[in-house]
Amino acid sequence: MFKDLDPILHSQLRLAVMSLLISVKEAEFTFLKEKTNATAGNLSVQIQKLKEAGYIDVVKQFKDNYPQTICKITPTGVKAFDVYVKNLQTYLAK
Amino acid sequence: MNEENFDPKQSLLLIESMINRAKDKFAEDGSMYLLWGWVVFVCSLTQFVLMHFFKYPYHYIVWFASWIVVIYQVVYIRKKIKQRRVRTYTGYILGYVWLTFVIVIFLLAFLIGRLTEGDYYNHISPILLTIYGIPIFLSGIILRFKPLVIGGIGCWILAIAAMLIGNYDYQFLLIPLAMIIAWIIPGYLLRAKYKLQSQ
Numbered sequence: 184m185f186k187d188l189d190p191i192l193h194s195q196l197r198l199a200v201m202s203l204l205i206s207v208k209e210a211e212f213t214f215l216k217e218k219t220n221a222t223a224g225n226l227s228v229q230i231q232k233l234k235e236a237g238y239i240d241v242v243k244q245f246k247d248n249y250p251q252t253i254c255k256i257t258p259t260g261v262k263a264f265d266v267y268v269k270n271l272q273t274y275l276a277k
Numbered sequence: 278m279n280e281e282n283f284d285p286k287q288s289l290l291l292i293e294s295m296i297n298r299a300k301d302k303f304a305e306d307g308s309m310y311l312l313w314g315w316v317v318f319v320c321s322l323t324q325f326v327l328m329h330f331f332k333y334p335y336h337y338i339v340w341f342a343s344w345i346v347v348i349y350q351v352v353y354i355r356k357k358i359k360q361r362r363v364r365t366y367t368g369y370i371l372g373y374v375w376l377t378f379v380i381v382i383f384l385l386a387f388l389i390g391r392l393t394e395g396d397y398y399n400h401i402s403p404i405l406l407t408i409y410g411i412p413i414f415l416s417g418i419i420l421r422f423k424p425l426v427i428g429g430i431g432c433w434i435l436a437i438a439a440m441l442i443g444n445y446d447y448q449f450l451l452i453p454l455a456m457i458i459a460w461i462i463p464g465y466l467l468r469a470k471y472k473l474q475s476q
Binding site: 195211214247 | 292368
């Protein structure tokens with residue numbers, strides 16, 4: 184139906200993550216989890232997909248002996264997001 | 278959140294709500310403005326009293342107290358960074374505005390004696406007031422918080438006033454005044470705003 188829309192972005196949780204990351208410099212996994220109300224398992228899977236597409240950078244590190252995952256949007260991700268929003272607008276204008 | 282297909286209208290609504298959610302916290306509680314505002318206020322006023330009424334030659338000694346505050350601040354910032362789960366562009370830019378300010382103040386401390394050939398007493402107050410205004414004004418613009426913008430402009434007006442006053446001792450009194458209008462009052466207003474949104 185919406186075949187012009189980027190399938191990576193046209194999924195609720197992935198789009199939510201990208202929208203959050205486009206507004207900030209970088210965010211922790213826990214922040215994304217809280218804002219999207221997603222489960223940790225589902226969120227991990229979607230973040231992995233975004234990472235594989237090259238839309239986000241994921242850095243895993245340790246903070247006070249606890250693992251910490253920091254996500255950040257890449258220039259490719261910004262571009263894809265921009266194109267996605269433009270395509271949405273053309274659909275809505277129809 | 279489900280993964281089924283959703284229409285473009287829902288997509289736009291989702292994007293909008295997420296962008297708002299990322300921004301909905303006003304993260305500045307004003308504590309650093311208040312801390313430094315009061316420290317500089319007390320130190321500069323004490324220095325004025327020592328200098329003007331007691332003619333004490335080492336009046337600048339009161340500023341050593343600020344080193345304790347610097348140590349406290351380093352500990353405080355480290356703690357904040359540890360607790361931080363998201364890094365916004367606003368916070369990132371503000372951090373560099375204040376870093377620039379600290380560098381300029383330290384550079385000035387080293388350079389001013391040389392540049393003015395020992396006559397720095399008559400120039401220091403207007404110069405300090407001009408520099409104090411910069412991070413305050415920029416913070417006000419970045420945070421979209423008017424009291425800070427007004428405070429920054431206030432510092433610059435006081436810098437002109439200092440130049441007109443001429444007398445070093447009285448010029449010096451404008452520094453605690455600048456602290457009240459540019460740091461302390463906006464600091465309390467920031468804190469009130471922060472508390473209001475955390476309720």
